[in-house]
Amino acid sequence: MTHTVELLALDGRDPLGFLASLGVTRLLHDEANLDVELSYDETSARALLHGPLTTVDAVVDALVEVVDAIAADGVLPRVPATFPLPRVGATPDPMRMPRDQVSSRVHAMTNRHRAPALNNWLAVLVTDLASDIQGRAALTPYTAPAGRQSLRSFFNKPLDEVRKAPALLIRQALTRWRRVNGCTGEYLDHRVLSSAADHPSGHSTDAGVPGATWLATMSLPLLRLTGTGKLPQATLWHHLAGHRQPVMSWPLWRQPLNLHAIATLLEHPDLRPHTNSRNDILIDPAAWPALGVFTAAAAVRQPAEGRRSKGILTPIAIVAASRRPGSPAGRYSGR
Template structure:
């Protein structure tokens, strides 16, 4: 079975990493039994293995088939009239941003219209356990709406650019080409250019359409929920996101070839930080985790017993993790801003296993 290298999907770049999750999710949906890993040497590009695929061109052809199969009313493969409806003309309110108290009724409506897949997608972007300052179901930190961006347009705009130029799917895998007018949906700080950087002296957007669309599809492998913090308080939980000097996206890069369920598990493994990202305290992720007795059921991690060392520690390297990527939102007027990569060292040391994600099982290889 060939290992297909995808040099444009660099593991430590937030857009590249999320796009690689999108590739895995879509190839899984089409029955290609893919597995994802990342090269051990920088820039840690994504690698795909799949029995019937031999090249990046083969992958691009499958992805194009997914796009071609989608109806004009679809922004998620296989789902119609999702999430609820676009923003109506002449209004600025996103109808999908419902009060948390209204979410159960909305989920019932989505279930009737789109089945469990529609519900799972909606719960990937709206948190049913936590509210924002306006009482609405909290939005996933993978989204940072700007202007009239809605949940619908977040998926629809990059999809429309892919439909206009399907060749951008191959470009997303092997060599990025930036396109004027592609906003990048705030996944990509490089997509936004100020007036001083533009040839015409005006600010603009120069994103990567194919990679942006794939990143939106990668959210299928994430989830939202709630967990217990150090002080016993309930906190929102989103796959890959932590709180250290503000919200921080943190993700592992691994060597084992993992299927979609294995990757879901890998993404839930706790990555414990030292430092706050300042010059004096750079971010470092501990290689080992010291298990704590008596951890509550909501925070306990179910580790593979064979990987627990005599010292009572679990080594993340035993799970095949060889590097860690990180990103923060840079902040912008009326928005959290685009994702910007930050340096993270995968160092030695240990940390306690509280304030972690809910229970996970060992990755499936």
């Protein structure tokens, strides 16, 4: 029998909420071996989980088991504890490898460990089909390393926080967000940053949602990574005329979809955004009824003062407008 569980805190119009809902679905399917599907409420945009689990408590318990199954010194499910490779001392992040060395290093890692899940993670984290200005292989745009941040710490920091109280923090991620001082949000949550005037302590302090951040990082195996030879290309990310930064855009759908259907929908060519002469970000809703889509949202990385990174993922408005002149338009945006 299939049940529907509403995940009250996971608003699909928000980039962190959307990625976290994908992470929940993927972990329950791939790690907990449950037949689950995902949709969104047309009124609230909250994530709806469909499957054998009857309550939020049951969802939390299944996700806590996934956390507990990760090796004590590891950061990802079912992969060697040393992956992603850790930084040693003051050396650069070993995952930021020269482009011409990716093939040999990946071959060495996969031959040494022979873990099927390792191949899946490698394919979505780093690609030699694009490079940065230093000639290093490009990372997925879902990461935005700054300072000493490494690819491993992108996963390790939120997981370390969740491990302090797995049931509590995962429940909060699904039902009602509580912000934790010192949780960085891994540049997936623009509300992490607060000025001294905004924070009760009178100091500028990062305050993220550990459980939601961890769940969002667990969505990456669903999000393909490749490149044009120069620029990285990833699921939901688009290089648009008039915009220096790539734009992340995604649909919300009403019908329950399994992981394979979700991956197909997220890549659908009729859901790609475009721009007009004013550089507004537009998406044509003509295909929405047939695809079961009822709205769309978008985000870009906004630079943060004093931080050298590609920026923090921040919701922006997206306009639903037909490519046909004279057709009506509607404006949609993240929370």
